[in-house]
Amino acid sequence: MNYKIDLSDLLFKALDGKLDKNKLVGLIEKPKYSHLGDLAFPCFELSKHYRKPPQTIAIELANKIESPLFEKVEATGGYLNVFLNKQSVSNVVLGSVVTNKNHYGTNNVGNGDVVTIDFSSPNIAKPFSMGHLRSTVIGNAIALLLDKCGYKPVRINYLGDWGTQFGKLIVAYKLWGNEQTVRENPIKELLKLYVKFHEEAEIDPQLNEKGREWFKKLEEADDEAISLWEWFRGESLKEFSKVYDLLGIRFDSYNGEAFYNDKMEDVVEILQEKNLLETSDGAKVVTFNEKSLPPCLIKKSDGTTLYATRDLAAAIYRQNTYNFSKSLYIVGNEQSLHFKQFFSVLEKMGYQWHNGLAHIPFGMILKDGKKMSTRKGKVVLLEEVLNEAIQLAEQNILAKNPNLESKKEVANAVGTGAIIFHDLKHFRQNDIEFSLQDMLKFEGETGPYVQYTHARACSLLRKGQYEEDVDSIHVVDQDHYTWDVIINLMKFPEVIEKATESYDPSQIAKYLIELSKSFNKYYSSVRILNDEDHKHSRLSLVHSITIVLKEGLRLLGIKAPEEM
Incomplete structure (x- = not known):
């Protein structure tokens, strides 16, 4: 049901198979204005190849291309404009959505x-702040998209449960x-202690040395x-589970940094055996003479390990355990250098699978234009934001639909949905200013x-007493509003594939907004329930909307x- 592919096949034949089919597909675009058609093929690049004006090529192609899928094919300037056959395409699209239901758009890439x-x-030992929202919801959406596209995602919560900060906290x-x-309110009290440590350490720098000593004791x-x-x-895991339950997110592994404590010496030994370790001011490093990267620190001069050591051990363990084809790290933009170094060390170690590793960066949630800081106590708790959103949703429901039976359940879905969607509608690499009001x-x-x-669409189906009948799907309307909905429904599989390829859930969020707008215009302009002859056909379209919106969300x- 990808009409770009159908058009590219016909173009390939019309051009005597002289141009690459994938390139032809890539050139096909959607015209800026609907009166110019549903698909457009620019002929400017062909002009160089065939030594003819693009207008001439467009006219020649218009005379050669015919298909029952196309209502009209015409040359306009240097473009070949294609108008799809509304009747047949509408029936195919609706039939596909209703038949496949929540599997519509599923593929096996x-x-x-x-x-x-x-x-x-x-x-651990720090509150689950708004600063962790982005990695959490972006990672979860990417996992869901990968699953939809035939991959087997393994969700790993690589807890920050090791490092010098725990020496400081002790x-x-x-x-x-x-x-x-601390027992009465563990996370809140531990945060207070952590903040106090950094305040006191500015007056007495010796505290930092004591923190390092206690971390060394941990390692020993x-x-x-x-x-x-x-x-x-x-105590931290108990608190985190409350947030994950609210968000409806699960993990396959909670192996944090500490899990790799007994696996790091093996990594150091391999690096030593391969003559990759060098000494710099008493520390052990890997250098990259062939790349413009600073050295990667593997062991400090006091013998303690670092992020890179643990990440190397984790990557090797995960490859041995899961045999992954790809391994994604959903971590902020500011860690880009770390991942370049870490991936480069794996490459130097001779692991071919390093090519499957990718850092998926994202921007920060800012407060008053600045990064939120746990050290300084400038933290907005995610659980509090979610609960506030849920309460607001419940108030709205009580005002608009006081008789709704499942108020609590719906308020939960709407409140958490507001927070998640607000994050995911932005392209992940952009920073987002924290504003509870906007969220x-x-x-x-x-x-x-x-x-x-x-x-609203579900309500229409109930009022119209809609009963699904795949065999009788027949779109009777050819108006602009109906066609706009069909075109949007048709895009869903392609949007899923592109969002998955680019690890960009915002494409799904933006698509859902467009589909919702097109449906609401349709709802306002077409008599869905008041025309008995056309009611079933129109409700089939509404039913398709509910399937795609639910799956997209x-x-x-x-x-x-x-109901809301």
Whole structure:
């Protein structure tokens, strides 16, 4: 049902097979204005090849191309403009959506290949802040898209549960902590201690040295250090699970940085055996003379390991465990250099599978134009934002539909959906200014707008007592509003493929907004229930809308209530 492919096949024959078919597909575009057709093929590049004006080539092609799928083919300037046959295309599109239901748009591009996805990855003993929202929802959407395209995603929550910061936290707890207070409100109290440590360390720099000493004890499995660390980790996971439950996100592995503590020496040994390690100021590094990259630090001068050491151990473990074809790291833009170094070390180690590794960067959530900082206590808690969104959704429901039976369930779906959609509608590499007011808007280009459109369409089906009959699908209307909906429905499989290829969920979010707008115009302009002769045909179109909106929202990790 990709009419670009059909047109490219006909162009290939008309041009005597002299041009690459993939190139022809790439040239086909959508005209800027609907009166110029549904597909357009620019002939300017062919002009060089055939030594003729593009207008002449367009006229010649218009005379050669015929298909029952095309209502009209005409030359306009240097373009070949194609008008699809509304009747036959509408029937094919609706038939495909209704027959395939939630599998509409599913493909097997991935061929069952395993893709590990490293996302969310909050630091233990710190609150789950808005700063972790992006990695969490972008990673989840990418996993859902990969699954839709025939890959086997493995969702990994690579918890930040190791490193010098835990030495610092242990020092802070031992100096100023109170066990009872921490037990009553673990994350809040541990954050206070962490912030206090950094405030005090500015006055007394020796505290940083003590923090390093306690982290070294952790690495050496000191009983007291391990006991405190396990307590902090356990309490953190309980808190994180509340947020993941609200967002409806699951993981296949919670192996954090600490899991690789006993696997890092093997990596160091391999690097040593391959003569890749060099000494610099007492530290062990890998240099990249052939690339314009700074050295990658593997071991500090005091013998402690770093992010790179653990990431190398994790990558090797994941390849041995999952045999992935691709391994994705959903981590902020600011870590780009780290990933270039880390991937380059794997390449130097001779691992061919390093080609399958990719850093999927994203921008930050800013507050007043600045990055949120845990060290300085400038944190907005994600759980609080989600709960506030859910409460606001419930208030809206009570005002607009007080008799709704499943108020709590719908409020949960709408509140969390508002937060997730607000993030995913932006291209991932752009920064987003944190504004609770904007995130919780229920009008405009928002998640609740798409969800409400879905609920409105479901309401029409109930009122019209619609019963699905695949065999009797026949689109009777040829008006602009109906055709605009059909064209949007037809795009869904292509949008899924492109969003997956580019790891860009915003393409799905933007598509859902466009589909919702086209349906709402259709709803306002066409008598859907008042014309008995055409009612079933029109409700079939409405039914198709509900299928695609629900599936599109699912791919973003958002639920689609049938009533709101």
